[in-house]
Amino acid sequence: MRPPAKTWAVPVPAGEVFSPTQRADLARAVALTEQQAPGLRVAVFVGDLPHGRVSAQAEHAAAVDPVNTVLIAVDPAARSLEIVTGEVARRHLDDRSCALAALGMTSAMSLGDVLGGIKAGLRVIGEHARMPC
Numbered sequence: 569m570r571p572p573a574k575t576w577a578v579p580v581p582a583g584e585v586f587s588p589t590q591r592a593d594l595a596r597a598v599a600l601t602e603q604q605a606p607g608l609r610v611a612v613f614v615g616d617l618p619h620g621r622v623s624a625q626a627e628h629a630a631a632v633d634p635v636n637t638v639l640i641a642v643d644p645a646a647r648s649l650e651i652v653t654g655e656v657a658r659r660h661l662d663d664r665s666c667a668l669a670a671l672g673m674t675s676a677m678s679l680g681d682v683l684g685g686i687k688a689g690l691r692v693i694g695e696h697a698r699m700p701c
Contacts, residue, residue, distance in 0.1 A: 585614050585644060590683050601690045605697030608660045609637040612686060617643040617650065624650035638666075640673070640689055644682050649673055651689075665696035 586594065598610045611631050617623040624641035631637040635654040638661055642649050651666045669692040676685035 601694040604694035611639045613641040628652040660697045
């Protein structure tokens with residue numbers, strides 16, 4: 569049996585986006601998503617993505633286990649959202665599931681609720697993830 573998945577998040581400057589309480593809330597949401605989808609690792613990046621998807625892909629590649637990781641990357645200043653899946657993670661989540669997660673996230677984020685948006689996306693990912701074929 570492999571060890572439980574570790575979550576990682578590249579922190580934003582203190583106080584810029586999330587308070588310590590909000591970060592803990594996000595960590596709980598990530599852990600719950602990983603429990604719902606055994607074998608899938610979940611990562612969240614909130615910060616500057618100067619080159620959009622290319623920057624998100626670089627953050628994904630820096631994950632501990634990128635092959636099994638789905639990354640939600642959000643650049644609040646640029647109002648940008650990217651979901652990047654590793655090779656094995658794609659077997660858990662298809663494009664349609666990722667699109668549904670993105671739709672839920674953008675809906676909340678358009679109202680200024682970045683944390684709520686990420687949590688909504690995590691719920692969709694947890695609900696739609698399936699055992700790989």
